[in-house]
Amino acid sequence: MRVHVQSFQADPAGLFTREQWNGVFGQSSGHDVSFGCTSDDLRAIESEVEVLLIATRGLRAMLPINAPKLKIVSVSSAGVDMLAPFDWLPSGAVLLNNSGTHSVKASEFALMGLLMLANRMPQFIAAQSLGQWQPVSVRTLANNRLTVVGLGAIGARCAEVASALGMHVTGVRSRPGTHPACVEVVGVDQIDRVLSYSDYLVLSLPGGATTRHLLDRRRLELLPHGASIVNVGRGSVLDEDALCDLLDSGKVGGAVLDVFEYEPLLKDSRLWRTPNLVVTPHVSADDPLNYNLLTLRILFDNLAAFSKGLPMPNQIDTTTGLRQSK
Amino acid sequence: MRVHVQSFQADPAGLFTREQWNGVFGQSSGHDVSFGCTSDDLRAIESEVEVLLIATRGLRAMLPINAPKLKIVSVSSAGVDMLAPFDWLPSGAVLLNNSGTHSVKASEFALMGLLMLANRMPQFIAAQSLGQWQPVSVRTLANNRLTVVGLGAIGARCAEVASALGMHVTGVRSRPGTHPACVEVVGVDQIDRVLSYSDYLVLSLPGGATTRHLLDRRRLELLPHGASIVNVGRGSVLDEDALCDLLDSGKVGGAVLDVFEYEPLLKDSRLWRTPNLVVTPHVSADDPLNYNLLTLRILFDNLAAFSKGLPMPNQIDTTTGLRQSK
Structure with a gap:
């Protein structure tokens, strides 16, 4: 041709x-x-x-x-x-x-985010900046529950690598079905139910009107106490202000965000300074x-x-x- | 019984x-x-x-x-x-x-360290603390070369998870042989040769006289420019002062250290403040x-x-x- x-x-x-x-x-x-x-x-x-x-x-x-x-x-x-x-x-x-x-690069980033949150890296990063040796008990990802919202190429690869580490993975996608790395794959209409038992959440959704604030304040509050969130899709999917409030209160245990509703983040954004939140400048996908x-x-x-x-x-x-x- | x-x-x-x-x-x-x-x-x-x-x-x-x-x-x-x-x-x-x-927990930590270094997290952590949006190009682990020094339970599991992500893994152990996750397994007498082509190094060795400063200044200098190091074994294996010098000069690209020759680290240790070095307080293995x-x-x-x-x-x-x- x-x-x-x-x-x-x-x-x-x-x-x-x-x-x-x-x-x-x-x-x-x-x-x-x-x-x-x-x-x-x-x-x-x-x-x-x-x-x-x-x-x-x-x-x-x-x-x-x-x-x-x-x-x-x-x-x-x-x-x-x-x-x-x-x-x-x-x-x-x-x-x-x-x-x-983008799937290999972005799924590696998402896995890093999950591991950093399981290992409480936001706390250790803060302690290092103060020169303080403060051991706390940290967890494994193995045997924990992960929900991947958006099972495109990136989300599917995330599910595969997390499953290989022993996580129990639930997938959420527009068209439900099955996926070999997932224990279950549900439609978006089931998201409230699966959020209630998700220790970890990876968001790998496209932007646009249909996904805007899919994770709003009400849904974020459905997560178990201390749950962790990684976003490698589009920032508009998440209500950032609600997330910061829930991180401030400790209801959400930690988050790693690579994408934001408005990029670049402005210098005075509260996202830079919210506790247990790791911010990276939209670098997760490009390779x-x-x-x-x-x-x-x-x-x-x-x-x-x-x-x-x-x-x-x-x-x-x-x-x-x-x-x-x- | x-x-x-x-x-x-x-x-x-x-x-x-x-x-x-x-x-x-x-x-x-x-x-x-x-x-x-x-x-x-x-x-x-x-x-x-x-x-x-x-x-x-x-x-x-x-x-x-x-x-x-x-x-x-x-x-x-x-x-x-x-x-x-x-x-x-x-x-x-x-x-x-x-x-x-300890193998599941410590290998998850080592994988986190490798992913943080591939994704240049020390730079992004520093930028976040200043509220600065500074994207730089980051890498995948896939297709890169990893050497795991010490193939006990922890090292072997590290080799397995890194190999599953597409890394080319070399193992170094006291008794050479083969391992299904490793392209090659060599004895300690071959370590100089394999260091020269190791993009990433995971140290998972026991302490004691036979391993003390196995990674001394001369050997650290054999690594390719910009190589990355994760230590989840014992701190005495590494010449910490030499590593800090090589991080200061940029010859070593980054390191994640969970173990140290003297623990806890003293408040005035240079390790807390060396650039591109992430310090955690001996938490990688316990679960x-x-x-x-x-x-x-x-x-x-x-x-x-x-x-x-x-x-x-x-x-x-x-x-x-x-x-x-x-």
């Missing part, structure tokens, strides 16, 4: 290269592939391109596009809300997201060392499915903006 | 109970078991006891003991140096350590919630082996003070 790979960033160190392509697709992939990074590069191949790999923001800036032969558009992000409505897609063309590129290769591998898997007439794993349902296979 | 279980601590919440015993051995174990916590409790059964479970320090305080029927002494610690020399053991009796009770049950399970496994005439997995070689099967 006629493939065009438009680099996601202008930084020369981050450009897609033919070596990376060959490393994933092999020297003779059967595809005719070009590489570009400017809008002129893209306009030059618009009339002939069949498969386009492009940054989500870069594509939005180029819309509408006039690509009559386009069959597949693969974008750099997992969330595609910024491209909706999808009436710009040529008739018969499908949209793929990049779900999967620049591996991003291009992971992206090309996802495109490879999808083109392989396409060539066999199988459903493409990253295909977006343009009526919902979510992955069809999710 | 005639078994006596002497509780490890005076705290009533931590006493061994018949319910715990029955939970592990079953209601009708075939053993005649008593429980105690004072020295009088022990002296009262000395003449008849065949199997004694006791805290290492508690036993040392009672030596010599006059227990002519004693066949098996199981102590609470992994290291038994404080009981050497072992000439107090009645002829024909064997000594078991408690290796295995008080699960300690009694884990201890009884280890005794169960050893008595089961004994009754079949098989080698007991926790039997100490009294000429070396190390586990025979290790």
Whole structure:
């Protein structure tokens, strides 16, 4: 097929290269592939391109596009809300997201957050800053209950690594079902029930109107006393002010937040100073060392499915903006 | 057999109970078991006891003991140096350590340390204390090289969890061999070679003269620039002053230390304030919630082996003070 790979960033160190392509697709992939990074590069191949790999923001800036032969558009992000409505897609063309590129990195971060909270690291960090040796008893994750809210690529990988450490994992997703790493997978309508027995909570949900403040004050108060929370999805999912109140009172035992409703956090935000709260500056998901290769591998898997007439794993349902296979 | 279980601590919440015993051995174990916590409790059964479970320090305080029927002494610690020399053991009796009770807890801590260093948490912790949003690129553990020095129960479990996350693990132990979670297992004589390609280092060695300053300044300087170190074994294994110098210069990228040559750390120790160093107060291994049950399970496994005439997995070689099967 006629493939065009438009680099996601202008930084020369981050450009897609033919070596990376060959490393994933092999020297003779059967595809005719070009590489570009400017809008002129893209306009030059618009009339002939069949498969386009492009940054989500870069594509939005180029819309509408006039690509009559386009069959597949693969974008750099997992969330595609910024491209909706999808009436710009040529008739018969499908949209793929990049779900999967962040899962190893973000699940490692989430596991770190869980381990830091089990090991009461916020207390030890505070004691170290004062030069104080203050041992307190700490817990294992093994045999504790974790609920992962959002079982996309990141949430599913979180469930797998936590389960491998011996946690009992419940999954919450829009479409209930089963998952091999989860004891149970429930729909969002069941979230109140499962929160009441969740020692640990990992949030790995996309943003947007349907998830905004899903964890509001009432739901946060359903958690067992001393429960711990890690958020690697979107900050808007959580009522941050309610969380700070519950951390202040000790009702919530600790939290590690990498994402916030408004980023960057302002210097006077109470989040910086709330006890037992670890703040990181939205670094959990990006894996620049591996991003291009992971992206090309996802495109490879999808083109392989396409060539066999199988459903493409990253295909977006343009009526919902979510992955069809999710 | 005639078994006596002497509780490890005076705290009533931590006493061994018949319910715990029955939970592990079953209601009708075939053993005649008593429980105690004072020295009088022990002296009262000395003449008849065949199997004694006791805290290492508690036993040392009672030596010599006059227990002519004693066949098996199981102590609470992994290291038994404080009981050497072992000439107090009645002829024909064997000594078991408690290796295995700490492995889940301590390996979770070590994994946390590795994840915190990959995610540059020391920098983010410092930035949070200043209310500064300073994203920097962070790494995955997956596909990186880890060397675990000391493949006892804790080190072996570290190797397993790190391998499950996609790390390439090298093991260093006194007796080389193979381990399913390790790409290679080498003897201590090979440590210089493997240090030169270790992105991450976990130290899980016992203390004592043979391991003191095994990681001295020369060896620490063999690590690749920016390597990371986690110590969950004994503090004496590491030259702390050399490590602080190498952290100050940036040659070592970060370290998480839970154990120190002299504990507790003094208030004016430079370790509290060295950059990219996380200090915790010797909390990585103890798992008080699960300690009694884990201890009884280890005794169960050893008595089961004994009754079949098989080698007991926790039997100490009294000429070396190390586990025979290790």
